Amino acid sequence: MSLLKWGMINQLWRLLRAEVALHKHNKVNRQGVVSANAQHYHVIENVLPHHIYEGLLDAVSELHAQAVRENSHWRKGMAIGGHELNSSTVKPWLEYFSGDEFIQRLRMATGIETLALVPAVDTHRLSLLFYDAPKGTEEIGDGTDWHMDGNIYLGARWAGILTLIEDTLDTTSKLELQPFGDVAQIPKRNLRNSLVLFQGDHVLHRVRPLISDERRVVMSLLFSDWPIRTRNPWLRRYQSDVNRAFYGNPQA
Numbered sequence: 001m002s003l004l005k006w007g008m009i010n011q012l013w014r015l016l017r018a019e020v021a022l023h024k025h026n027k028v029n030r031q032g033v034v035s036a037n038a039q040h041y042h043v044i045e046n047v048l049p050h051h052i053y054e055g056l057l058d059a060v061s062e063l064h065a066q067a068v069r070e071n072s073h074w075r076k077g078m079a080i081g082g083h084e085l086n087s088s089t090v091k092p093w094l095e096y097f098s099g100d101e102f103i104q105r106l107r108m109a110t111g112i113e114t115l116a117l118v119p120a121v122d123t124h125r126l127s128l129l130f131y132d133a134p135k136g137t138e139e140i141g142d143g144t145d146w147h148m149d150g151n152i153y154l155g156a157r158w159a160g161i162l163t164l165i166e167d168t169l170d171t172t173s174k175l176e177l178q179p180f181g182d183v184a185q186i187p188k189r190n191l192r193n194s195l196v197l198f199q200g201d202h203v204l205h206r207v208r209p210l211i212s213d214e215r216r217v218v219m220s221l222l223f224s225d226w227p228i229r230t231r232n233p234w235l236r237r238y239q240s241d242v243n244r245a246f247y248g249n250p251q252a
């Protein structure tokens with residue numbers, strides 16, 4: 001058999017093994033069966049150059065004002081998916097995330113040499129989340145208490161939360177993680193323009209509710225060290241349902 005054929009068979013075998021492992025993982029991770037090797041998280045401070053961060057802040061304030069006025073494609077939790085974001089006023093500032101400087105910085109910080117954003121077709125690649133308590137209500141969360149994400153990528157899935165604004169009364173981030181089952185709180189100091197990277201399909205996480213006058217705006221990013229999407233139709237269907245609930249758009 002030629003070397004080429006061996007290579008193809010090996011690759012197919014790798015894909016198949018990864019599909020089976022992913023299917024098993026998604027079945028049991030919500031019961032707490034997770035990998036001890038996937039509990040580590042990273043906080044990368046000053047992750048964006050100052051002018052990019054400031055540009056995003058300006059554009060985002062404008063988007064938020066539009067969102068309040070239009071209110072059509074926004075869900076209650078105020079999330080805007082990657083596809084919609086790409087045709088918004090934020091677009092000029094998004095290019096930086098696809099550039100070499102950004103990903104090299106993350107690879108250096110994490111030691112994961114193949115870390116990459118998931119493909120642009122996935123609305124979770126880059127999205128924007130607003131948290132604030134609307135007038136007349138006591139508090140608002142993101143509608144999710146402690147939870148574990150699902151994964152549709154054959155490689156390790158890394159969720160990234162880049163804090164743009166966190167105007168709260170707390171001394172720690174509203175985002176909390178539970179690596180190894182213990183609650184880890186992230187200090188508010190230097191939280192703005194920092195990226196928290198964690199494996200949300202292995203580590204329980206939540207966003208504590210905001211109270212009146214508190215405000216939080218974050219970009220949500222999705223990475224993988226092998227960003228190949230599963231071909232498993234049930235998993236893809238699950239992802240469409242999540243997208244519809246979150247962004248009002250089933251496109252994955």
Ligand SMILES: [Fe+2]
Pocket residue numbers: 147148149200205
């Ligand atoms: Fe999550």
